[in-house]
Amino acid sequence: MSGTIDANVIIIGSGVAGAMTACKLAQLGVRDIVIVEAGPRIDRAETVKKFRASPFIDSSSGYPNPDYAPRPDWNDAKNPYIEKTGPAFLNEEYLRVVGGTTWHWGGCTPRFRPVDFRLASAYGVGADWPVDYDTLEPFYTEAEEEIGIAGEEDDGSPRSKPYPMARIPSSYCDKVIAEGLKPMGITFNARPSARASRPYNGRGQCQGFGTCSPICPSGAQYAAIYHVEKAEKLGVRVVDTTRAERIHADGKITSVEARKPDGSLVTLRGKIYVVAANGIETPRLLLMSAGERRPRGIANTSGLVGRYFMEHPALTCRLKMPRPVYSSRGPESIVTSSDFRDGPFRRERPSSMLSIEHPPRFHETADGLLRQGLEPPKIDADVKDALTRMAEMNIGIEQLPDRQNGITLNWDKRDRAGQPLTRLYYSFGSYEQAGFAFARDMFKKIAASLQAQIVSLGDPVPQFHLMGMTRMGNDPKTSVADSFGRSHDHKNLFILSSSLFPSASSVNPTLTLAALCLRAGHEISRQLKVGN
Amino acid sequence: MSVVLAEEKTVSLDVFRKVSSLVTLRDNLDADTVSRMYKVFLDEPWAPDHILRVHNKIVAGLANGLSRKNHLMKDLAWKFDEGESWFAGHLLMTWYLGVYYHAERPTQRVAYETALMFDSTRGILPIPLVESLGFGGWTDAPEDAR
Numbered sequence: 013m014s015g016t017i018d019a020n021v022i023i024i025g026s027g028v029a030g031a032m033t034a035c036k037l038a039q040l041g042v043r044d045i046v047i048v049e050a051g052p053r054i055d056r057a058e059t060v061k062k063f064r065a066s067p068f069i070d071s072s073s074g075y076p077n078p079d080y081a082p083r084p085d086w087n088d089a090k091n092p093y094i095e096k097t098g099p100a101f102l103n104e105e106y107l108r109v110v111g112g113t114t115w116h117w118g119g120c121t122p123r124f125r126p127v128d129f130r131l132a133s134a135y136g137v138g139a140d141w142p143v144d145y146d147t148l149e150p151f152y153t154e155a156e157e158e159i160g161i162a163g164e165e166d167d168g169s170p171r172s173k174p175y176p177m178a179r180i181p182s183s184y185c186d187k188v189i190a191e192g193l194k195p196m197g198i199t200f201n202a203r204p205s206a207r208a209s210r211p212y213n214g215r216g217q218c219q220g221f222g223t224c225s226p227i228c229p230s231g232a233q234y235a236a237i238y239h240v241e242k243a244e245k246l247g248v249r250v251v252d253t254t255r256a257e258r259i260h261a262d263g264k265i266t267s268v269e270a271r272k273p274d275g276s277l278v279t280l281r282g283k284i285y286v287v288a289a290n291g292i293e294t295p296r297l298l299l300m301s302a303g304e305r306r307p308r309g310i311a312n313t314s315g316l317v318g319r320y321f322m323e324h325p326a327l328t329c330r331l332k333m334p335r336p337v338y339s340s341r342g343p344e345s346i347v348t349s350s351d352f353r354d355g356p357f358r359r360e361r362p363s364s365m366l367s368i369e370h371p372p373r374f375h376e377t378a379d380g381l382l383r384q385g386l387e388p389p390k391i392d393a394d395v396k397d398a399l400t401r402m403a404e405m406n407i408g409i410e411q412l413p414d415r416q417n418g419i420t421l422n423w424d425k426r427d428r429a430g431q432p433l434t435r436l437y438y439s440f441g442s443y444e445q446a447g448f449a450f451a452r453d454m455f456k457k458i459a460a461s462l463q464a465q466i467v468s469l470g471d472p473v474p475q476f477h478l479m480g481m482t483r484m485g486n487d488p489k490t491s492v493a494d495s496f497g498r499s500h501d502h503k504n505l506f507i508l509s510s511s512l513f514p515s516a517s518s519v520n521p522t523l524t525l526a527a528l529c530l531r532a533g534h535e536i537s538r539q540l541k542v543g544n
Numbered sequence: 545m546s547v548v549l550a551e552e553k554t555v556s557l558d559v560f561r562k563v564s565s566l567v568t569l570r571d572n573l574d575a576d577t578v579s580r581m582y583k584v585f586l587d588e589p590w591a592p593d594h595i596l597r598v599h600n601k602i603v604a605g606l607a608n609g610l611s612r613k614n615h616l617m618k619d620l621a622w623k624f625d626e627g628e629s630w631f632a633g634h635l636l637m638t639w640y641l642g643v644y645y646h647a648e649r650p651t652q653r654v655a656y657e658t659a660l661m662f663d664s665t666r667g668i669l670p671i672p673l674v675e676s677l678g679f680g681g682w683t684d685a686p687e688d689a690r
C-alpha cells in the first residue's frame with residue numbers, strides 16, 4: 013500500500029538526535045512534525061529476555077535486525093552489512109529501532125573542552141568548528157537537563173549551571189585503582205553519565221545491574237526512547253518500520269521516498285527535512301539519493317559527504333590485580349582521568365581519555381579456562397580468582413579527520429533491504445599511531461604502579477562513535493553543512509548527526525550532538541516562521 | 545540429592561542428570577536446566593551413545609577407587625577414548641557457559657543464570673541482566689573480602 017505523509021517537518025531517524033530535535037521543535041510551538049524510523053518499536057523487558065536467551069555475548073543480539081531495516085551484526089561475518097576496506101580494524105555497531113542506538117550505549121556524556129572546537133587554530137592539526145564552546149554552552153546545559161546527567165566537576169569545560177544530578181559514586185575497584193595510581197600523579201574524576209543518581213523525569217535510581225550496554229534493565233540509564241515518548245505526548249507523529257531510501261531535491265528538498273516492510277512506497281513531504289539517521293546511515297542516505305542531476309548525491313556539491321570518517325579508537329588493557337577488586341560491581345564506567353586530554357602535545361599526538369571500565373566478563377573468563385582444560389573444582393576457584401581480581405582500563409584517542417577515511421557505495425552489492433552496500437575505508441596515520449604508542453606505554457606504567465599483571469593489551473578497537481562524514485563549516489567548498497547542520501546546498505535540509513563533527517576530541521560524542529540539535533531546533537523554528 | 549551410581553544399559557534423563565552431576569562435581573544441578581539440556585543433546589545422533597559410555601566409564605572408575613572430589617576427567621583421561629574425552633569436555637563447557645555449540649546448526653543458549661560460570665562468584669558479583677546491587681551497593685568490597 014502506497015501513501016503520502018505531509019507535514020511541516022520531516023525527521024528521518026528516531027535516535028537521540030531526531031527525538032530530541034522533535035521535542036525541542038514541539039516545545040517551540042512548531043506543529044505537524046513527523047519522525048520516520050526504519051526499525052520497529054521494542055519493549056525493554058522483552059529485550060532483556062532476548063539477551064538472556066541469546067547465545068551471543070555482544071551488545072546487539074537482543075535487538076531486532078529485520079530484512080527491512082538491516083544493521084551491522086558481528087555474529088554474521090559471512091554477510092557483512094558494511095564492506096570494510098583499508099588497513100585498520102573496524103567493527104561498527106548500531107541499532108535501527110525506535111529510540112536508536114542509545115538503547116545500548118554506555119551513557120557517558122562528557123562535554124568537549126573549549127579548545128576542542130579550535131583544534132587547527134590551537135595546535136595546527138585537524139579542523140576548527142564553525143561554532144565555539146561559549147555559543148554551545150547554554151545548549152550543553154539544556155541537553156544535560158533533558159537527558160538527565162549525573163556529574164560533579166567542570167573538568168575543564170566551564171559550566172553555567174551545576175549538573176542536574178549528583179555524581180554516580182565510585183566503585184570499590186575505582187577507589188583501589190585511583191589510590192594505586194596516585195604515585196604516578198594520575199587523577200580521576202566522576203565521568204558524567206546519563207544514569208539517574210536520583211529519580212529523574214520518570215526514571216528510577218541506578219540499581220547497578222552492570223549491563224549499561226547491552227541494555228539497562230531498570231531504565232535508570234537514559235535512552236532516546238524517553239524523548240520519543242515525550243515527543244509523542246507533544247503531538248509529534250512517529251512512524252516506525254518506514255525506511256527512508258531516497259531524498260529528492262529541486263534546489264530545495266521536495267520529498268523523501270521511504271519503504272514499508274511489504275515494499276510499499278511512502279512519500280514524505282514537508283517544509284523542513286531533518287536527516288538524523290546516525291553517523292553512517294546519514295551520509296549513506298545522502299549518497300544513495302544520487303541521480304542524473306546530482307550524481308554525487310544530495311547535499312554533496314563539496315564532494316565531502318562520506319569523507320573524513322573519525323572514530324575514537326581505543327586500546328583496552330585487562331589487568332590481574334594483586335588482590336580482589338570486584339570490578340563488575342556497579343555501572344560499567346564511573347570515573348575517567350582527563351589528565352591526557354589536552355596540552356601542547358596535541359601538535360604531535362592525540363588527546364586521550366583514560367577510563368576504568370567494569371564490563372562483566374564471565375563468559376570469556378570461563379571459556380578461556382575451559383579451553384585450557386580446567387575442570388571442577390579448580391575451574392571454580394580460578395574463575396573466581398580471575399573475575400574478582402580483574403581490572404579493565406581503556407584509553408580512547410582523538411582521531412584526526414583524514415579525507416580518505418569514509419564511505420562510498422557499492423552499487424553492485426546489496427544489503428538485505430536491497431540497498432547498495434556501504435563500503436568503508438579506514439586507516440590510521442602517524443598521529444593516531446603516536447597515540448597508540450602513548451597508550452601502550454602508559455598501561456605498562458599503570459600496571460607497574462598497581463603491581464598488577466597485564467593479561468591482555470590488544471590492538472585498537474572502535475568505540476562505535478561515528479563522526480565526520482557530513483562535516484560542518486563556514487565554507488561550502490570545504491564542508492557539507494553550516495553550524496546549525498543546515499546543508500549548504502539545500503536550505504530546507506538539516507543534517508543532525510555526529511557526522512557533522514569536523515574534529516572528534518577524545519570524548520564520547522552524544523552530549524555534544526544533543527547540544528547541536530537543541531541549538532538547531534531554534535534555527536529550524538526561526539526558519540519556519542520567516543517562511544523557510 | 546544423593547546419586548545412586550551403577551552402570552546403565554540405556555540412556556535416559558536420569559542418566560544424563562547423573563553424568564552431568566559427575567562431570568561437574570555437583571549434586572544440585574537445576575532440574576529444569578537438566579531437562580532442557582538433555583533435549584538439546586538428544587538432537588545429536590551420537591549423543592545417547594556418548595552419554596552412556598562416559599557415564600559408565602566414570603562409574604567404573606569410581607568403583608575402582610577414583611575420588612569424586614577432584615579432577616575426575618583428568619584422572620580418567622587414560623580410560624576415555626578420543627570421542628568420550630571430547631564429549632565430557634563438551635558437556636562441561638555447555639554446563640559452565642550455558643551455551644550449546646553445535647557443529648552444523650546455530651549456537652543455542654540452554655541456560656542463563658543456572659550456568660555454572662556464575663557459581664563461584666554468587667553473592668559477590670551480580671549476574672548480568674538478572675541481579676542488581678541497589679544504588680551505591682558497589683562502593684565497598686562485598687562480604688567475601690571483609
